[in-house]
Amino acid sequence: INSVSVSVPSYEEQQKIGSFFKQLDDTIALHQHKLDLLKEQKKGYLQKMFPKNGEKVPELRFAGFADDWELRKLTDITSSYSGLTYSPTDIQDTGTFVLRSSNVKNDQLIDADNVYVNPDIVNSINVKVGDVIIVVRNGSRTLIGKHAIVNEEMPNTVIGAFMSAFRGENGNYVNALLSTENFQKEVHKSLGATINQITGKDFSMMIFPTPKFEEQQKIGTFFKQLDDTIALHQRKLDLLKEQKKGFLQKMFV
Incomplete structure (x- = not known):
């Protein structure tokens, strides 16, 4: 010094x-x-x-x-859809925006390390307001289950292959449910010892008071x-x- x-x-x-x-x-x-x-x-x-x-x-x-909450499967209160699989050669400077794990932080969607792909290869549905996107596969176990809700129109935008999304009339409720300790426990239960992903089958087995x-x-x-x-x-x-x-x-x- x-x-x-x-x-x-x-x-x-x-x-x-x-x-x-x-x-x-x-x-x-x-x-x-x-x-x-x-x-x-x-x-x-x-x-x-x-x-x-x-x-x-x-x-x-x-x-x-005042009514008691009923035990219901997560897949009974909302529907889900999967993300887009693409290759490095499909990536370009502009095009269809692909929401990935890097775009989810603190339960919010952010601009970070954005990826765009050729619109011609897109075969998945566009996100819409009220959709809740969630990370279902990642190299880091701690990132599995992080989520955010789409709060504004996002034309020409899809989710990536390592994401899933829930769609229904109760998106804000589902988004809150995914922040609870009960959901996190279900996620860790589904991960097992070595696999860093949760599947559609895992979601179908999750039951919560609703x-x-x-x-x-x-x-x-x-x-x-x-x-x-x-x-x-x-x-x-x-x-x-x-x-x-x-x-x-x-x-x-």
Whole structure:
């Protein structure tokens, strides 16, 4: 360290620069804290608004609903479809967008390492609003089961071969269900000792306590609003971090 030379401004300018970045770091820390708190709140609501193992009703539910939840197969409450298989030679700079594992982060769809293929080879259906996409095969076991819901129209967009998607009128509810500990337990049960994938057959064997459609809608809407708030804070935090990066590049020689 003693051999490193750096360009330094006057002490007064150092103070100004230091104070500026301290305020920026404090703002970033505040948004990070809010984001962490929201994620913890979501985790708590998931535990309380879905029945625990062996129970017929959740700890917390909306007014007007008192019926027991019924055990139902996941494949009975939503339909599913598979993704597109393509080869490296099908990839091009523009074309049909293929949603893959890299496009799913924090239960949201993102732009990351995007892949486009020749539209002429596409033989799978286009995603639509309300579809819930899920990673069903991956080299990393920890990524199996991560998911996100399609919140806006995405023309000329399909899912990749290592993904599956659920489609129905209760997408927001299904998306919330996939975030519960009960679903994660089913995923790990299906993975076995060596295989890093879950199949359509695995999904057909998953059974969960399920409320009537009206209550599903209420629960789904609640978690969608919570997810939207989390996504908003995440975007603000990412923007602040990018701003800091830009200021560091411009305010130091």
